[in-house]
Amino acid sequence: MAATPFDSLDDFIALPRVEAAALSPDGTTVVLTVATLNNDATGYERALWSVPADGGGAARRLTRSAKGEAGATFTASGDVLFVSARPDAEGDRDDQPAQLWLLPAAGGEARPITRLAGGVDAIAATAEASHRVVISASLLQGAASIEADAQLRGRRKEKKVSAILHESYPVRFWDHDLGPSEPHLLSIDVADLDDTISAAVHAADQESEGLPGTATAEAKPYPASLPRPQDLTPRPGRSANIAGASLTPDARTLIASLHQHEQRGGRQALVAIDTESGSHATLFDDAGVDYESPVVSHDGLRLAYLRSEKATPAGPTDTEVWVAALDGAEPQRLALSWDRWATSMQWDADNNALLVTADDTGRGPVFRVPLDGSAPTKLTDDEFTYTHVSVDLTSGGFVALRSSWVVPPHPVRVSPSGEVTVLATPAATSAAPGEITEVEATADDGTRVHGWLLLPDGASAQAPAPLLLWIHGGPLASWNAWSWRWAPLLAVARGYAVLLPDPALSTGYGLDFIARGWNAWGSAPYTDLLAITDEVESREEIDHTRTAAMGGSFGGYMANWVAGHTDRFSAIVTHASLWALDQFAGTTDLSVYWQQIFTEDAMRENSPHRFVGDIRTPLLVIHGDKDYRVPIGEGLRLWSELAEHHADNEGRMAHRFLYFPDENHWILKPQHAVIWYETVFAFLSQHVLGDETPRPELLG
Incomplete structure (x- = not known):
């Protein structure tokens, strides 16, 4: 073994990596997403780990599967939701896509919440006082329902068709092609999950008729043992490429930053979606302006968001922090003289301020931005950059991941007074070679x-x-x-x-x-x-x-x-x-x-x-x-x-x-x-x- 893991490339790639953190509703537990090198050293496996939020105890592994888990968050009752392509015993055994899973707080095995032929892309939003969750998932443009989507995907697979007919720009993003499916926002009430013996028998009867999504299957009903997803963005085009989404505590309203197409480009608008009826109401939408990163307050009365005008060759534009009533009334810009760009926002526990992360002179502290218009103040003042901030409603503090160029991401708890407590982690930090200095x-x-x-x-x-x-x-x-x-x-x-x-x-x-x-x-x-x-x-x-x-x-x-x-x-x-x-x-x-x-x-x-x-x-x-x-x-x-x-x-x-x-x-x-x-x-x-x-x- 080398003196440090950085002396050996093999040792370096084998270091465990903390990638995300989520805080339980009662403020006692942090769930970490941790990536570890697989046995043949050709890829990374991701698992969820639980650590105490008070700084004591030790890390405990929650999940273990060959496909791994990611995107962890909590329901209002403390169950853990995550996305995984792990096998579903009642689903298609052949190359199953990622689905939404639930790990009960009371104990027991994780179980799937969805069985969508195209899988689940991500968890878009959860609610503080409801079991409703909104996910992002892709459905084929020509499918009128999730059953039709499964049938059409099966036919494309049987015929080995991968062709995509584009009707608008762009056609690809980062490292993947866009289409033929389109992103949708789907609402799911986890409380509707039927987890009984009779439900399991009924599901088995359904599966015996032929697997949904195969070439020989007819358009089959979605499994009755699972809560049926409700499409909040039917016929979306690319509009459901969201730049943030947030549910009210009662989950009756989803505030989403939806894409509005403009020739080759577009803008982001804030839209309120009724999760029962599916109706849309535009809150903010202006030509040449992006409205992004909506966050609903804990009392469900106000909305924070970022506003930025499109840049031109004349110069960059500012990223502005705004708040408004939930219906968009009385918008107010905060921190007018603050010359920083917010990278994330959360409401403080008392709803009287925002906790905002921003790059700042080679660091990334957490700022408190008051609603009364007074100047932002730093809550952290160290050599680190903070991400994945989760507010603890029970104490007023927050947990986060922090890192620097000599310390990889690790979980911490920050008290309302700014005192930092390092939490347990399964990915212990290693000694860094040399020294770092500011120049x-x-x-x-x-x-x-x-x-x-x-x-x-x-x-x-x-x-x-x-x-x-x-x-x-x-x-x-x-x-x-x-x-x-x-x-x-x-x-x-x-x-x-x-x-x-x-x-x-x-x-x-x-x-x-x-x-x-x-x-x-x-x-x-x-x-x-x-x-x-x-x-x-x-x-x-x-x-x-x-x-x-x-x-x-x-x-x-x-x-x-x-x-x-x-x-x-x-x-x-x-x-x-x-x-x-x-x-x-x-x-x-x-x-x-x-x-x-x-x-x-x-x-x-x-x-x-x-x-x-x-x-x-x-x-x-x-x-x-x-x-x-x-x-x-x-x-x-x-x-x-x-x-x-x-x-x-x-x-x-x-x-x-x-x-x-x-x-x-x-x-x-x-x-x-x-x-x-x-x-x-x-x-x-x-x-x-x-x-x-x-x-x-x-x-x-």
Whole structure:
């Protein structure tokens, strides 16, 4: 065993990962979703674990299945709801899709709540004082009922038909095709679950008639032993692609952010849906404005939401925090002078304030935003970023996950006074190699540029460390929280110092800081990176003669831009990168956004491909074929143009191209992640350290 898990890639991918947390209604229990490496080390299995919310006791495993569980939340009575593709003894035995399951608080086995032919995508909302739950599920456009959906899916499967006829844009998202099914919001009353011997016998009789969804089955009734889902969004098109949803405590009303189509794009509107009748009432809907992240107060009287106007090439727009009566009356904007963007919101226990998370100077604290219009205050003031906030109505505190660049996500409890108690976890944190320190520089225009510097053990004036400039994606993002995909500690364990800077366009520093790089990605973001790199290279423990730059997505764009504008780095790694902006803007999964935030001149002037002839630094190009956000055409064109300008007569060049046929924007399969890091470190070893490292064995 290595000194730390970061010294070995095999040990690193085997670390358990806490991915989500949910608090029980009585405030006593936290359910964690934990991912662990499977036996053959080729994937991750997810299970639910229970930990005491008071900081005592130990973690206890709740679920165990080969398919795993995710999306855990609680019913009003304390039962645990989750989504899983685990086998349903009464369902189709062949490749069952994920369904909604319930684990009783009183004990006993988990049991399925749904049996939808297309499965359940996610739990959209639960109610504090009702057993009704709203799920997101996909139904075929040509199916008039859930029974017809099952029958039609069976016919497509029998005929091996995968074709999709599109009638609107977009046609794909992130890493998957859209259609032929459409997203729906379905309401289910869990109290209608018939869990008796007679119900089980009746269900068995139904199954003996032929499995729903098979080619030979007629349109069969939905199982009488299960509560029948009610469609709240019939014939939705893409409108039920929600940007948040919240139920009133009595579950009579669902407030959802529904998509309103506009030619190639669209806007998000807040709509109140009566869960009994299914009727819709629009609360907020304006051209050029998105209304998102609705949250109903605990007393069911008020609604909090985020409002943001569409950005244009003229500049970014603010993300505003608003509250209104449940029917949309008397809307009021909160925190008018607060120059931060909310990333999540919850109502405080007394309904007099909101608990809001936001990026803030390289961290992600929880703020209290009062309804009386007074200024937000920090409830947490440490080096961490907080997510998955759940308010405890019994004490007024909350539980959450928190992380930093040296501590992975772990559950904590925060008292009303701000005292933090670390909770038990089955994924104990490991000692991180090296140390982390805050750094900053002054940009050309006098702006402060913040970053984190991770130094390896032993770095000193006598033994200075080589430097990796690691550029974040987004670009509207910040280096402020742990990432299992980007793991700088792996580089630190190998002796590199890693600089994690937040240049112009980064969040957590105010709207003006973002605006500095707007419509001009190659200007302030680039000069900010060089300024903070200069500052760090002046430190005696850094070897300025051995440096590299790397990044993914926007970070890959910036790596490409750096490559075409300076030869100061010995190597550059560019992952899932934007190369030719005119090509990218028309092929990405939502082209309208990119064409809205750039002028034509800026798109041309800030395109890295124009400077391919000026590249002098060896590039490692990495791309996944299933990447629909930055399509593979960007990587292919980059590789082609590098060869056009830099290959010798025999086709050889210093550049390399690592290609993943079945990965998306990120490289997520465990062994592919190992290959990714092995290839990156071998490339850096050759060009930064001057050591020849053999290519990874499994690359052939």
